[in-house]
Amino acid sequence: MQSLTGISSDRVPSVSSNPCCLIVEDQVLIALSIEAYLEEAGYDVVGPMISSADALEWLRTHTPQVAILDYSLKDGACTELAGKLVRRQIPFMVYSGHPRRPDIAPEFAAAPWVMKPCTREEILSTLQTLTHRPSAP
Structure with missing residues (x-):
């Protein structure tokens, strides 16, 4: 299995106290920007x-x-993936260019929905809320 960057996605971050965030994004520049933001903020x-x-x-x-x-x-659409995360009680946010529709699948009901583009701070703030983690310095 390959990630967007060509690095095996089988890798697991080394044992650390940092929260691990899975990024699922098919647009290269957006994905790499999010990855950089999160690593700088202390996420694996x-x-x-x-x-x-x-x-x-x-x-x-x-x-x-x-x-x-x-x-x-x-x-x-990532509906099956969202359902898997819900069943496993793994919090997630949706970062999309599509607005949340009133008839969206129930798997997305509790997930924060952030529209592209947004600021780095909005992404980090949403993740911090989901992980109950204090803001990065």
């Missing part, structure tokens, strides 16, 4: 993964503390 990052299928495969043997999902990926 897995991915970016470019499809729900890749993320679901990784989740078979790993558990992040939080995830960022693009709603619309190369292999379609």
